[in-house]
Amino acid sequence: MGMHFLLSRLLLIIFVAYFAASKAAATRPGFIYTRTGGRCTPQFWSSRRESWPRMVPQRAAVSKVFGSGVFERYRSDVTLLESTTRNDDEDAFAGLLKQASAALLNSYARKGFPYSAWEVKTLLIQALVSKEAAATQAKQFSAANEACN
Numbered sequence: 001m002g003m004h005f006l007l008s009r010l011l012l013i014i015f016v017a018y019f020a021a022s023k024a025a026a027t028r029p030g031f032i033y034t035r036t037g038g039r040c041t042p043q044f045w046s047s048r049r050e051s052w053p054r055m056v057p058q059r060a061a062v063s064k065v066f067g068s069g070v071f072e073r074y075r076s077d078v079t080l081l082e083s084t085t086r087n088d089d090e091d092a093f094a095g096l097l098k099q100a101s102a103a104l105l106n107s108y109a110r111k112g113f114p115y116s117a118w119e120v121k122t123l124l125i126q127a128l129v130s131k132e133a134a135a136t137q138a139k140q141f142s143a144a145n146e147a148c149n
Contacts, residue, residue: 046085052105052110056105061078063076066125082106084098084101115144
């Protein structure tokens, strides 16, 4: 009787522990890093996990894609792919280009994205007037990119 009682208690403890662990794993990721979104961020586009829209090739110069207004602010040989891989977000204009490039890709690739392609291009050019405008617009593009699926 004593051995049977211990085995039944042990089985009950294992069952409760398994149920608690599976419930906890369903509500939080634990040690595994997971992203619920992120299919629209500059990091996602720079990883090349998804093919880019045909309208904007990876090797296209940002001055060709966004227009001559960006030619004065950015190097003429900066490509869209390079702009999504930048890590110098402290510079307001670099952050703007990074987020605008992702937003442009999203405008072509994601239905329901809040900005159309021409809006992204126009807002980028308008934000080049000052660091404050660039930072503000970069934050708005970033919020749209993060919220997108």
